[in-house]
Amino acid sequence: MNFDYTFHWRPVMRKLPDLLEASLTTLQISVLSMIIGITFGLILAILRMNGPKPLAWIATGWVELARNTPALFQLFFFSFGLGAFGLHLTPYFIVLAGLTFNNAGYLAENFRGGFQAVPETQMRAARSLGMTAWQSYTRIVIPQVFRIVYHPMTNQLVWAVLMSSLAMIVGFRELAGETQALAFKTFRIFEYFAVTALIYYVMVKVILGLSRLIAWRMFRY
Amino acid sequence: MIEIKELHKYFGALHVLKGIDLNVQKGEVLSIIGASGSGKSTLLYCTNGLEAIQKGEVIVDGVSVHSKGTDLNKLRTKMGMVFQQWNSFPHLTALENVALAPKIVKGKSKSEAREIARQQLEHVGLGDKIDNYPSALSGGQQQRLAIARALAMEPEYMLFDEATSALDPELVGEVLDTMRLLAEEGMTMICVTHEMGFARDVSDRVAFFHQGVMEEIGPPQQIFGEPTSEHTAKFLANVR
Numbered sequence A: 001m002n003f004d005y006t007f008h009w010r011p012v013m014r015k016l017p018d019l020l021e022a023s024l025t026t027l028q029i030s031v032l033s034m035i036i037g038i039t040f041g042l043i044l045a046i047l048r049m050n051g052p053k054p055l056a057w058i059a060t061g062w063v064e065l066a067r068n069t070p071a072l073f074q075l076f077f078f079s080f081g082l083g084a085f086g087l088h089l090t091p092y093f094i095v096l097a098g099l100t101f102n103n104a105g106y107l108a109e110n111f112r113g114g115f116q117a118v119p120e121t122q123m124r125a126a127r128s129l130g131m132t133a134w135q136s137y138t139r140i141v142i143p144q145v146f147r148i149v150y151h152p153m154t155n156q157l158v159w160a161v162l163m164s165s166l167a168m169i170v171g172f173r174e175l176a177g178e179t180q181a182l183a184f185k186t187f188r189i190f191e192y193f194a195v196t197a198l199i200y201y202v203m204v205k206v207i208l209g210l211s212r213l214i215a216w217r218m219f220r221y
Numbered sequence B: 001m002i003e004i005k006e007l008h009k010y011f012g013a014l015h016v017l018k019g020i021d022l023n024v025q026k027g028e029v030l031s032i033i034g035a036s037g038s039g040k041s042t043l044l045y046c047t048n049g050l051e052a053i054q055k056g057e058v059i060v061d062g063v064s065v066h067s068k069g070t071d072l073n074k075l076r077t078k079m080g081m082v083f084q085q086w087n088s089f090p091h092l093t094a095l096e097n098v099a100l101a102p103k104i105v106k107g108k109s110k111s112e113a114r115e116i117a118r119q120q121l122e123h124v125g126l127g128d129k130i131d132n133y134p135s136a137l138s139g140g141q142q143q144r145l146a147i148a149r150a151l152a153m154e155p156e157y158m159l160f161d162e163a164t165s166a167l168d169p170e171l172v173g174e175v176l177d178t179m180r181l182l183a184e185e186g187m188t189m190i191c192v193t194h195e196m197g198f199a200r201d202v203s204d205r206v207a208f209f210h211q212g213v214m215e216e217i218g219p220p221q222q223i224f225g226e227p228t229s230e231h232t233a234k235f236l237a238n239v240r
């Protein structure tokens, strides 16, 4: 076998600012999909536990689909799926919707587990002190749930960052999409994807490091 | 004064309290004894409105607990409750555990609430633990923390639901001592308990519950010395 590919890193390095800018897009869309996903995830978890039947079923269906079908297909649903019904989202919203759908499904399960892990007696004790249901939830139950789901939530953010690379398939130019566009223009395909993989790696490590730092500051018990 | 009249409580088809009539006067210490499942905890939960009732009435200082317009949250501030399971709030320090309700329920300022909390922790002998999280406290200390937390609301009544049952034997004493202290200070108390020594020494009256019925009630000497109900006699024979 003869291996005569020579590496050329310079073209990639020249485009590094573009890649870094695209990685900000990746972070931005991942974080936004987490924020919306957390909100929906909480709602889904509460609906599944206490919602009226039809809503609980819809919530269960959402969670099941998000967790048990390929993330890529979920993205396709928001592009080609909705497109078949004449609803055409921009690539940005396709990716945001796909990521959010997936995040919410996974987080809903984490939240549900979190709520179940806080003993009912905590609620009872809070109410016996004269706290309202709202005060008991926000001051006593949810802070404990938050701690339980904190690390799963971090993992989900990492997953969202990595999953957002599927965006290149629907033509959105976050980090992976940008990389693909540049790579195929210059034919330095290996070099581009190697550098981009490294950027993903660093992003994930920074997220994990920050998360650990925040946890250390926040959870003193 | 707590007045319980003709109280009936069902869980579905299960008839758990079968017409309870009971008055507790200010300053009185009442102990409730009886086998597990006889409805003692349920009676306490009905008294502060944590459980709904199906028939009868509970009146606390003239306010009907289960009437529609009753502000239960306000009512509960005058009835502290300590549970069998230690349920200190694990994410808060001892001081924060005690200061939280005075602040958010009674609207005390932060510094006032902390001062009240410090006093009550001192009161139950946890003055040196104010910055500890519950995970660093023993079961007995957590129960005393729960007592301090309830006292910080300046309640008129304290309800104890087997406050020592889940504790290791060597930790029971410190919690009973704290309860004794409250009784001496004149607190009105209803204590569901398996500690017969405590019931005998501290209470003004002892009530015996059997299968949802208050079989008898009387001064401790009478209940422990010459019970009129054969169920009481049998129960006491077994716990001794």
Ligand SMILES: Nc1ncnc2c1ncn2[C@@H]1O[C@H](COP(=O)(O)OP(=O)(O)O)[C@@H](O)[C@H]1O
Residues within 6 Å of the ligand: B011, B014, B016, B034, B035, B036, B037, B038, B039, B040, B041, B042, B043
């Ligand atoms: N939330 C509930 N739902 C259904 N049944 C209950 C509930 N709480 C208590 N019970 C039942 O009511 C009866 C009385 O319980 P409880 O008041 O806890 O008794 P005790 O405190 O004397 O041991 C028991 O048979 C118990 O199983």
Ligand SMILES: [Mg+2]
Residues within 6 Å of the ligand: B037, B040, B041, B042, B161, B162
């Ligand atoms: Mg009980």
